[in-house]
Amino acid sequence: MMPEKIAKILCIVGARPNFMKIAPIMRVFGQHENVIAATLLHTGQHYDAAMKKSFFDQLHIPEPDIDLGVGSGSHAVQTAEIMLRFEPVLDQLKPTAVLVLGDVNSTISCALVAVKKGIPVIHVEAGLRSYDRGMPEEINRVLTDQISDLLFTTERSAEANLLREGIASERIYFVGNVMIDTLRYNLDRAAEPGMLFSAAGEAIDQAAFNSGYGLVTLHRPSNVDNPDNLKTLLTRLNSISEQLPLVFPVHPRTVQRIKEFGLENLLTSSRILRLPPQGYLQMLGMMKHARLVLTDSGGIQEETTALGVPCITLRENTERPITVTEGTNTVVGIDPEKIQASVDDVLATGGKRGRVPEYWDGEAAERIAQVIIKWAQGRIIKTQEAG
Structure with a gap:
């Protein structure tokens, strides 16, 4: 028995x-x-x-x-x-x-x-x-x-x-994918990003953010521990913000490296909303409403595919190929021209439509x-x- x-x-x-x-x-x-x-x-x-x-x-x-x-x-x-x-x-x-x-x-x-x-x-x-x-x-x-x-x-x-x-x-x-179990279970509870914009006050261009924004996350050692790579990425993000305002919850490791390498001047634009790390429901809400996401996170590649939001991956490879072959993900590395071309494509065409993978x-x-x-x-x- x-x-x-x-x-x-x-x-x-x-x-x-x-x-x-x-x-x-x-x-x-x-x-x-x-x-x-x-x-x-x-x-x-x-x-x-x-x-x-x-x-x-x-x-x-x-x-x-x-x-x-x-x-x-x-x-x-x-x-x-x-x-x-x-x-x-x-x-x-x-x-x-x-x-x-x-x-x-x-x-x-x-x-x-x-x-x-x-x-x-x-x-x-x-x-x-x-x-x-x-x-x-x-x-x-x-x-x-x-x-x-x-x-x-x-x-x-x-x-x-x-x-x-x-x-x-x-x-x-x-x-x-259990990550998607969590996303689906909490989607209706996702925080509205407009609250973050209001809280930022005059530090940002409110009208620009309310008209649409991109979401950025960076934390991979290959991107943030190398001063040249980090400067290249932040410089490109600064340029992109002129086309599309960017919300950037900054990982503690990245904050430390930005200070260490003297790159804080690249994040002073009123079209870049720099935030501390956010809770899950806040991140989910920002992803859900973003026009595009620029990231080096594996999990965010999956979440954006589930949400149907275009994702531009700032790495040379991905361990989640289904987000590329079936989803909304494009892997571009850190080449500024490739990053810019992908952003331009998303803004012009809406980017990859993709579909939600099996199971x-x-x-x-x-x-x-x-x-x-x-x-x-x-x-x-x-x-x-x-x-």
Whole structure:
């Protein structure tokens, strides 16, 4: 006879991109609480308390049961510290499986500890590849996939990547995109950007922003840690603002580099609204109403495709090719002429129309839950038969 709760799942979050992905998973696990016991652990990789509270409150994520409080550090220091603090948790909880998300340092750190202790790993958002090993996230993706027992993919090409890398097909499940679950669930609650414009007062050209704007995000080390690259991008953004006002929530890392490199004079235009990091509902509202988005974020490439908003990606590659082949995304790198040509095209034609990819329908988390329940039942049956 099956026990009432067949799966004790320890869910890991560590950084802002994880928050949007865990919200629908925790919500759906709660709907299956008769069979799934879910524990939420926050590693503290992103340690800004106000940002964490904003996202957890807005997305209705339950307060973490465990917070490792790791904080900042180099990739090596952060990864090692998470592993050291995570191992005793596993020894105490003895979960059925550890569920990790995406490609941040917390993902690979917790997956490594779990697999070395014989605890199965579940990877949500598996198989995405940029084929750029210069990105720390790419290393995290590849290694996590290799040691995972269940791999949940967001697009069909991800399965092809995993099969080429020797992952057995029976471990791979195409379920769709939990980021889009969150977007669809919260779309009606998105904040109206006009409130931000009003709050800015005379610092911006109010009439210009109310007539349409572009949204900018920049945080990738390859873009913001290199003074020449950052100056090139900010110079081009300054020029673009003359055609289309820009809203620019500035990542803390980018703020630091702008000051360090003496580039603040490039963001003084009344047609650039410079903001501190925003909550999820604020960002969703700004994306929803933008004429275009300029970004180096992977998640925003997906969200703009789901919203049908043209996206110009300021990177040389993307690990989310479906946003290009089916969605609204155009990858241009940091070449000023390519960036300008893409902006001109969007303003002249409306840009790529795209379509919403398969299974980006708001039901990915439910598919994940159903696979986990069936998988856990199978493990129990095998144990009973062996006994």
